[in-house]
Amino acid sequence: MAFLRVVVLLWADMLAAYVMWIMPTYLTNVWKLGFTRAAGIMNVANGLAKVLPLVFFLIVDCGLGNYWMLLLSSVSYAIGLGFLSMSTPPVLAKETGSCKHYKPECIGHTQKALFYTALALIAVGISGHIVSLVALFVDQFEKKKADVKFEKPRHQGRRKRGGATSDGPNKQGDDAEDDMLSQLQFQAVEAMLALVNREKVKVFRACLVILFPVIGLIALPYIRPWSLRFGIPAICTLVATMAFLLGAYNDNKPKGSPVTNVLRVLVASTLKMFHKLPTDSSKLYEKNEHDDKKLSHTEGLRFLDKAAIKEEPVTNKWRVCTVTEVEETKIIVNMLPIWITFIICGVVTSIGSTYFVEQGNHMNFKVGKLKFPNSILLVLYELTKSRSKTMYTFIASHLGGAGLKRYAPPVGIAFATLFSVLCCIVAALVETRRLHVLRGHGLLDKPDEKIPMTVFWLLPQYILLAVLDSFYENSAASFLSDQSPPSMKRYLVYFNPGLSGLGIMGSVLSVFLVGRVSERRGKENWFQYTLNKSRLDRYYRVLAVLSAANFFWFLVAALRYPYREPTSNDEQENGNEEGNAMEAVEGVIPNIE
Secondary structure, eight states: OHHHHHHHHHHHHHHHHHHHHHHHHHHHHTSOOOHHHHHHHHHHHHHHHHHHHHHHHHHIIIIIOHHHHHHHHHHHHHHHHHHHHHTSTTTTHHHHTOOOSSSGGGOOHHHHHHHHHHHHHHHHHHHHHHHHHHHHHHHHHHHHHHHOSOOOOSSTTOOOBTTBOSSSOOHHHHHHHHHHHHHGGGOHHHHHHHHHHHTTOOHHHHHHHHHHHHHHHHHGGGOOOHHHHHHHHHHHHHHHHHHHHTSOOOOOOOOOOOTHHHHHHHHHHHHTTTSOOOSSGGGSOOOOSOOTTOOOOOSSSHHHHGGGSOOSSTTOTTTOOOHHHHHHHHHHHHHHHHHHHHHHHHHHHHGGGTHHHHHHTTSBOEETTEEOOTTHHHHHHHHHHHHTHHHHHHHHHHHHHTTOGGGHHHHHHHHHHHHHHHHHHHHHHHHHHHHHHHHHTTOTTOTTSOOSSBGGGGHHHHHHHHHHHHHHHHHHHHHHHHHSOGGGHHHHTTHHHHHHHHHHHHHHHHHHHHHHHHTGGGOOOSOOSSTTTSOHHHHHHHHHHHHHHHHHHHHHHHHHSOOOOOOHHHHHHHHHHHHHHIIIIITHHHHHO
16 A cells, blocks of 8 residues: 555656646746746746755754655645646636636736745645655665565576575665665656566556556646646645555654764864874874774865864864764765766756747647647656666666776766757757748747647657756766765765756756847847747757767866775675666566557
8 A cells, every 4th residue: 555655646746747847838828928937937946846855855864754754745745736726817816806817917916926836835845755755665665674574585596686696585685776766766757667666566557557647647738727737736636645644654763964074074174274284194083983984084185184183172073073074075075076067967957848848839749630739748758768777777787797887877977968969959950940940931920820840850859858867867866876975875866956956947047148148249139038039049059069068077077086996885786786776667667568
């Protein structure tokens, strides 16, 4: 039953994702906002939903727990989607004295207040689910393992993987699978597939698990009133939350936050900036007790070593830090140049849920006599993204076989930056073609008219965007997991969507700056009120150049980065992760097909 409740919440996530996906269309068609302003509103909301998980994870780990975070975020989800439905003109027309039509004059201050409040609550709901949804399920599985004293060995007769045989319980493999599941908290579809495989759900049930949300995504576009398009996901989320409340769950005890150690090191090293470092690093302060997570002293970033200069008494933690705490901070500082790459990838990712959607809004969704719903591109994007993980897994497995496992994540990130370049180039070419069709049919001044051009012209850029997002999410999460200080692994994984979220919000600034530069010397701004009058193709070319620069920046940063040598335990975990991640995420798909 716990599995079904988790999957139902994942369904609600997917329906809410569709709502956020069509929001730019709602803002441009009903509110009659300019497409750049509509995109800006949604980029801020989507970026906030990716930045908040780190804050929420700190709250969870400091005492709230996964159960309460999931409950509160689900309630926020349901209320937010409800407010969103109420913000549409027909719902509160009688109470507010406004008209019932889907026109900008029928949207008053009450509707606007409800709309913006809804976006904030939905962002909180998305973030809370990212942090605690799959994590709480993993807690239930760990409880089940603890309750069972003897379990039949898994995968009997199979070959060894990562040094662990299949002749007995693969504890390290299970741990790696749990770690893999925690990373999939950012990928609802892959998490759902992983949970299906984890629970050994039969093929028929697995089909239902996948088909239900897909059918919902296909059916929603055929519902014309916006109040129902927003209201149905609100009802589904409310039902899922009520079902979640009926269950009993095991919530592991919060473990406390080690992130403050970084701040302590920065403060202590600044307070002792005029102190002289000892020539012998062994004289720096370190606790005497045995700890497997202790890190050896390194020579880089010597300024931070001053935080470990001994003082009497050593009880003031904001003046004296251990060598391990200093080394953990050095690792974080060395990661900063690579994190910039993640932010630029977020800028490119933002165009998929805004400008790509607006491009396809007035294109032809028919193929012959068959008409597809506007969610078809979202479904194809999600399927491509899910399947693209095999490409990264292939690269990681081959590098792992050559003893270069720790280089797999940076190679994956490099591919992600290359795909971002290709995505922007293809998008620019397609937009140039779209503008050519508009001019040929005299539609530049008719933004509401359908364009005689199939929407599947956008499919190549959606596929490239899906591959970009898949490579980025999986390789960046692996990089942060492999290279993070031992005490911060669980936290830094959340920097993956957080940094991307900063890029998504930063795309608003990029549009503003590019628009200002484009109108210099009396020229027309590339971003006009309507998409047809704008030169989005030129903006895509600017993003292509920015992505190319980002690629070379990453190459320099990756070559200069001091990769942490994995311990023996790390190597065994990585070896097991290769097999278990493949089984959990991909193993169910061939069975369904």
